[in-house]
Amino acid sequence: MKTVVFLATLASIVFAAEQDLKFDVVFLIDSSKSSKPSYDLLTGFVQSLMKPYNVGLNGARVGLIAVAGTLEDQAPPAAELNSITSQNVLRSYLKLLKGNYDDFDIVGQCLTFDLKEVTSSDFISSGYRSEIQNHLLVYLTTSTAFDVDPVPTAEEILNSHRYGILTVGFGNDVDHQKLRIISGGSSCSFTASNSTGLDHLIKPIQRHIMNADANGGQYCNKKSHGTMAPTTLATQQTQGPNTQPPQTHSPVTALPSLSPSSALQFDIVFLIDGSRSAKDSFDFLTKFIQTIMVSFNVGLNGARVGLSVVAPDLEDQAPPAALLNSISSQSSLNSNLALLKDNYADFDHPGQVLTYNLQVVTSNDYMSATAGYRSNINNHVLVYITTTTAFYTDPTPSAQTIIAQKQYGIITVGYGAGFDNGKLQTISGGAACSFTATDFATLNNQIKPIQQLIINANTNGGNYCKSN
Numbered sequence: 304m305k306t307v308v309f310l311a312t313l314a315s316i317v318f319a320a321e322q323d324l325k326f327d328v329v330f331l332i333d334s335s336k337s338s339k340p341s342y343d344l345l346t347g348f349v350q351s352l353m354k355p356y357n358v359g360l361n362g363a364r365v366g367l368i369a370v371a372g373t374l375e376d377q378a379p380p381a382a383e384l385n386s387i388t389s390q391n392v393l394r395s396y397l398k399l400l401k402g403n404y405d406d407f408d409i410v411g412q413c414l415t416f417d418l419k420e421v422t423s424s425d426f427i428s429s430g431y432r433s434e435i436q437n438h439l440l441v442y443l444t445t446s447t448a449f450d451v452d453p454v455p456t457a458e459e460i461l462n463s464h465r466y467g468i469l470t471v472g473f474g475n476d477v478d479h480q481k482l483r484i485i486s487g488g489s490s491c492s493f494t495a496s497n498s499t500g501l502d503h504l505i506k507p508i509q510r511h512i513m514n515a516d517a518n519g520g521q522y523c524n525k526k527s528h529g530t531m532a533p534t535t536l537a538t539q540q541t542q543g544p545n546t547q548p549p550q551t552h553s554p555v556t557a558l559p560s561l562s563p564s565s566a567l568q569f570d571i572v573f574l575i576d577g578s579r580s581a582k583d584s585f586d587f588l589t590k591f592i593q594t595i596m597v598s599f600n601v602g603l604n605g606a607r608v609g610l611s612v613v614a615p616d617l618e619d620q621a622p623p624a625a626l627l628n629s630i631s632s633q634s635s636l637n638s639n640l641a642l643l644k645d646n647y648a649d650f651d652h653p654g655q656v657l658t659y660n661l662q663v664v665t666s667n668d669y670m671s672a673t674a675g676y677r678s679n680i681n682n683h684v685l686v687y688i689t690t691t692t693a694f695y696t697d698p699t700p701s702a703q704t705i706i707a708q709k710q711y712g713i714i715t716v717g718y719g720a721g722f723d724n725g726k727l728q729t730i731s732g733g734a735a736c737s738f739t740a741t742d743f744a745t746l747n748n749q750i751k752p753i754q755q756l757i758i759n760a761n762t763n764g765g766n767y768c769k770s771n
Contacts, residue, residue, distance in 0.1 A: 325435050326437035327439070329367070329466070330441050331441065332367070332400065334400070334407070335372035335407070335409060335410055335445075336407050339405075342405065348504075354390070369404035376409060381399065381400055413450045414453040422463075425597070440460070442469070442482075442485065447476075467491070468486045469491050470491065470492045473496075486523055490523055568761075570676055570677055571596075571606060572685050572711070573608070573610050574613050574686065576655060576689035577614055578653055578691055579650050579651060582648075588688050594747065596633065601633045602632050603628065608627070609625050615656070615695075617659060624643055655691055656694075657689075658694070661705060681760075682757070682761045685712070686713075687713065687716065692721075702730040702732070713731045714736050714767065718739075733768030738752065
């Protein structure tokens with residue numbers, strides 16, 4: 304009886320200690336073609352792994368990224384480190400991944416891109432706690448068919464002590480050696496061939512997290528790359544305690560609590576071509592919007608976002624998909640964008656009723672305080688993204704009035720080969736506010752310049768182009 308009581312007491316002490324841990328963890332989850340049959344197992348594994356902890360802003364902060372097969376399919380982070388406030392919210396986010404962030408069509412992994420994403424100033428400023436030392440990336444994958452070798456980027460992360468890295472390879476198509484090198488050592492690299500084996504990895508990984516909380520955030524020593532053998536479930540279970548003296552490293556450099564872009568307050572309305580010519584590229588256009596906005600604090604206290612799909616004719620024109628007070632977070636924006644294609648777009652006809660939509664977003668109803676337009680700030684912008692300039696009526700007079708009255712600045716983005724860039728420049732008020740792209744890669748190249756225009760307008764009274 305004494306033994307039973309002792310074990311029960313010990314278990315309660317361990318559980319309490321786990322609940323009290325403060326750490327930041329980002330799960331990078333393979334969403335390529337090879338992960339499709341096992342995707343639910345991977346997200347279930349994340350849920351089970353985090354179950355003992357106090358998930359939330361005051362305990363274990365959790366970020367989520369679905370690692371796509373190619374850059375064209377790569378979605379923005381599903382959750383930053385300040386997005387998930389409880390176990391229930393974590394479960395909801397994990398359910399949203401499948402169907403909203405996955406792309407099971409392509410083989411591959413663009414892990415390098417995602418490693419750079421989680422170390423970017425924008426991601427770090429969104430919930431990463433520089434006052435603690437326990438920060439961790441957990442990469443769950445069924446494939447090591449990387450588009451670019453992620454090892455140099457992983458080594459930079461380990462050297463900077465920004466995060467420790469754990470890798471979990473599931474199934475038979477992973478190169479254990481690659482995963483071991485990414486993580487910095489065999490004791491931080493795990494493999495499983497089935498769901499039972501995956502479940503057996505939970506406790507060893509939880510021990511890693513617990514140990515790192517006591518040793519200054521240390522996970523694996525990258526200098527051991529050349530001598531450690533690939534880790535299997537068996538070696539993880541039989542590995543003895545670490546008898547080496549604890550490693551020391553320089554403290555993590557303090558980071559600013561907010562980047563300039565995440566602190567901005569502005570109102571932005573995206574007007575998105577929903578005509579026949581946009582049908583094949585509509586998903587690119589909505590992903591482009593997601594990626595533009597991921598650097599900002601989307602919500603009522605930061606960047607307010609409105610959405611309208613511009614129909615080919617007035618008969619097909621839907622009402623605005625979102626007013627400026629409708630979208631409360633990046634996740635809410637992503638959900639609203641996912642609804643546009645089937646609920647607001649009409650791809651049956653060519654044309655654009657842009658004039659009508661410009662009149663809608665400048666109407667008293669749309670620009671009222673109750674609909675979310677903030678008259679107490681200067682930075683308001685319309686971003687028109689289109690594949691065509693076959694306008695139902697000439698939108699230039701309406702656009703010029705909007706610019707002259709400083710209701711909004713206007714940015715235009717032409718995608719493909721079916722638009723007249725001269726017309727778009729006239730609508731935006733100048734070449735500096737008009738962008739073009741022929742494919743998804745060049746479309747993504749326009750993101751930083753557009754973000755910079757928004758940042759600049761926040762300090763110059765809301766001006767976008769000189770002719771504004």
